[in-house]
Amino acid sequence: xxxxxxxxxxxxxxxxxxxxxxxxxxxxxxxxxxxxxxxxxxxxxxxxxxxxxxxxxxxxxxxxxxxxxxxxxxxxxxxxxxxxxxxxxxxxxxxxxxxxxxxxxxxxxxxxxxxxxxxxxxxxxxxxxxxxxxxxxxxxxxxxxxxxxxxxxxxxxxxxxxxxxxxxxxxxxxxxxxxxxxxxxxxxxxxxxxxxxxxxxxxxxxxxxxxxxxxxxxxxxxxxxxxxxxxxxxxxxxxxxxxxxxxxxxxxxxxxxxxxxxxxxxxxxxxxxxxxxxxxxxxxxxxxxxxxxxxxxxxxxxxxxxxxxxxxxxxxxxxxxxxxxxxxx
Amino acid sequence: xxxxxxxxxxxxxxxxxxxxxxxxxxxxxxxxxxxxxxxxxxxxxxxxxxxxxxxxxxxxxxxxxxxxxxxxxxxxxxxxxxxxxxxxxxxxxxxxxxxxxxxxxxxxxxxxxxxxxxxxxxxxxxxxxxxxxxxxxxxxxxxxxxxxxxxxxxxxxxxxxxxxxxxxxxxxxxxxxxxxxxxxxxxxxxxxxxxxxxxxxxxxxxxxxxxxxxxxxxxxxxxxxxxxxxxxxxxxxxxxxxxxxxxxxxxxxxxxxxxxxxxxxxxxxxxxxxxxxxxxxxxxxxxxxxxxxxxxxxxxxxxxxxxxxxxxxxxxxxxxxxxxxxxxx
Numbered sequence: 001x002x003x004x005x006x007x008x009x010x011x012x013x014x015x016x017x018x019x020x021x022x023x024x025x026x027x028x029x030x031x032x033x034x035x036x037x038x039x040x041x042x043x044x045x046x047x048x049x050x051x052x053x054x055x056x057x058x059x060x061x062x063x064x065x066x067x068x069x070x071x072x073x074x075x076x077x078x079x080x081x082x083x084x085x086x087x088x089x090x091x092x093x094x095x096x097x098x099x100x101x102x103x104x105x106x107x108x109x110x111x112x113x114x115x116x117x118x119x120x121x122x123x124x125x126x127x128x129x130x131x132x133x134x135x136x137x138x139x140x141x142x143x144x145x146x147x148x149x150x151x152x153x154x155x156x157x158x159x160x161x162x163x164x165x166x167x168x169x170x171x172x173x174x175x176x177x178x179x180x181x182x183x184x185x186x187x188x189x190x191x192x193x194x195x196x197x198x199x200x201x202x203x204x205x206x207x208x209x210x211x212x213x214x215x216x217x218x219x220x221x222x223x224x225x226x227x228x229x230x231x232x233x234x235x236x237x238x239x240x241x242x243x244x245x246x247x248x249x250x251x252x253x254x255x256x257x258x259x260x261x262x263x264x265x266x267x268x269x270x271x272x273x274x275x276x277x278x279x280x281x282x283x284x285x286x287x288x289x290x291x292x293x294x295x296x297x298x299x300x301x302x303x304x305x306x307x308x309x310x311x312x313x314x315x316x317x318x319x320x321x322x323x324x325x326x327x328x329x
Numbered sequence: 330x331x332x333x334x335x336x337x338x339x340x341x342x343x344x345x346x347x348x349x350x351x352x353x354x355x356x357x358x359x360x361x362x363x364x365x366x367x368x369x370x371x372x373x374x375x376x377x378x379x380x381x382x383x384x385x386x387x388x389x390x391x392x393x394x395x396x397x398x399x400x401x402x403x404x405x406x407x408x409x410x411x412x413x414x415x416x417x418x419x420x421x422x423x424x425x426x427x428x429x430x431x432x433x434x435x436x437x438x439x440x441x442x443x444x445x446x447x448x449x450x451x452x453x454x455x456x457x458x459x460x461x462x463x464x465x466x467x468x469x470x471x472x473x474x475x476x477x478x479x480x481x482x483x484x485x486x487x488x489x490x491x492x493x494x495x496x497x498x499x500x501x502x503x504x505x506x507x508x509x510x511x512x513x514x515x516x517x518x519x520x521x522x523x524x525x526x527x528x529x530x531x532x533x534x535x536x537x538x539x540x541x542x543x544x545x546x547x548x549x550x551x552x553x554x555x556x557x558x559x560x561x562x563x564x565x566x567x568x569x570x571x572x573x574x575x576x577x578x579x580x581x582x583x584x585x586x587x588x589x590x591x592x593x594x595x596x597x598x599x600x601x602x603x604x605x606x607x608x609x610x611x612x613x614x615x616x617x618x619x620x621x622x623x624x625x626x627x628x629x630x631x632x633x634x635x636x637x638x639x640x641x642x643x644x645x646x647x648x649x650x651x652x653x654x655x656x657x658x
Contacts, residue, residue: 043388047573049426049497049558050392050486057386059372062468063379064483066437068475097378108395108437108481139391146397152437152471152481154393157379168379229378240560244376
């Protein structure tokens with residue numbers, strides 16, 4: 001129950017376009033649910049009080065991430081479909097970082113009543129499309145009107161009988177390795193912030209992260225001792241691993257290639273590209289530590305070492321630049 | 330990554346009180362996590378990329394509900410702890426309505442940067458306390474700054490080897506029964522809306538719903554053919570069952586007692602108390618249908634009948650009053 005929100009006349013907003021306030025909660029839920037494909041892990045899909053999802057090994061991995069308009073995305077920089085991809089990716093990557101395979105997403109969507117209905121529908125399309133890349137489905141959700149457009153997503157996943165790969169297992173002597181890329185999304189955000197729309201490689205990386213989901217369960221099978229999703233910035237996230245494991249981590253700067261478009265953008269904007277690479281988040285790369293005897297497959301490349309001690313260094317030295325982001329500061 | 334929000338000087342807001350923007354995301358996560366008890370269904374609790382929760386029968390029930398400041402609660406009407414209880418109850422009730430036992434909650438919390446740190450901590454206490462009443466734990470979450478205080482919760486649950494009790498199974502001849510109460514929270518909201526703070530029975534019912542969680546699995550074991558959580562209003566929610574099951578449902582008005590405090594408040598405020606009872610939500614009663622041969626235990630009382638046809642009637646007649654609430658209208 002709630003106070004009543006402002007819906008325009010005839011279900012249309014001030015721009016004369018069909019709005020979520022106009023169509024109403026149940027109408028919109030029906031329209032969105034009809035667009036959602038249901039995969040094999042879904043035993044009971046949207047439309048009841050709860051969904052039922054397969055959890056084959058009698059455990060479920062679960063994680064929640066929220067995206068807020070104006071903080072995590074801007075509607076003039078990202079389409080609704082992009083926001084769907086990004087919101088799904090942030091959550092699916094957390095599941096992959098435990099060594100699990102994502103099975104399902106649940107979505108709480110808060111929207112101004114005058115938001116176009118098509119925005120909500122395309123958001124759902126983006127969420128479903130990103131989930132489908134790993135065989136997961138959107139199985140449930142809730143919506144409410146709110147002055148602030150907000151997308152809160154919960155992802156569930158299947159550990160496949162393996163122990164979860166936690167942040168606390170890194171040991172001195174382990175090799176630090178990365179799957180996926182870092183700095184691309186941060187560079188894309190900087191480009192957009194400065195008013196540009198290219199290079200396309202970087203802007204698209206910000207809009208729709210390319211997440212190496214399969215590398216998560218792969219690392220678990222290979223015996224990774226720790227793993228984390230790089231969402232706040234490589235050095236900041238490695239800092240979480242170092243603290244949780246009680247170790248020091250050193251990152252080799254020469255392990256990272258600066259792609260030509262990033263080098264060009266960095267030069268044009270007067271930015272050190274390693275700030276993006278070492279401190280930028282939201283590409284959702286996976287960082288993991290492996291015992292030195294493990295032969296790393298192609299998806300994983302060594303980028304550093306775990307040693308006794310504390311803290312994260314770059315080429316053996318303290319790093320003076322920014323390390324990542326705090327969502328309140 | 331996100332733009333940076335406004336935090337006051339020295340981590341304090343304009344009132345000189347410690348604020349969430351001041352303490353920062355990671356500081357606040359640490360403080361809240363330290364307050365959360367972890368129950369036996371939690372295999373890996375907060376602090377990693379995802380939690381791991383037991384799913385003993387290889388399935389997990391999952392549901393999401395979101396509460397928005399000014400729409401689902403008001404901070405001058407509800408304490409932070411109350412909001413925690415209400416947010417947890419809304420989600421735990423959805424799990425119970427499938428016939429499942431809740432195991433875990435995940436929470437996405439969006440807060441203005443100047444919100445007092447203690448508000449977030451007390452919210453977490455309320456969430457954890459409500460979850461603990463059914464043996465569930467808060468296992469994970471996310472937080473972000475946002476202009477709009479928003480609490481999105483996902484609940485997970487264990488079906489105990491039983492099929493989920495869905496909305497679509499009601500059959501003509503079934504008995505409609507209710508566990509818990511309706512109208513109390515709606516009456517409490519009306520009382521608060523009119524500027525009063527008593528009767529306490531009603532106001533407290535609005536602030537902290539008394540949900541008959543155990544009646545959900547009990548109904549499943551008894552062979553309930555359908556079940557729903559009454560969150561939008563009894564007639565509105567029975568309407569969902571009638572549509573999903575392809576049946577008609579008749580509710581008997583004389584099955585409901587009007588408690589003295591409700592009768593008094595109704596008279597003082599000039600309201601028909603049956604509007605609260607038949608169309609008020611948020612007490613999170615459970616409504617279920619049972620084959621006529623089932624002997625109803627004390628927690629469940631018969632309130633109507635399922636017949637062939639369509640729609641929901643009261644004492645055999647169409648009901649002309651409001652039936653429930655749409656969160657966009």
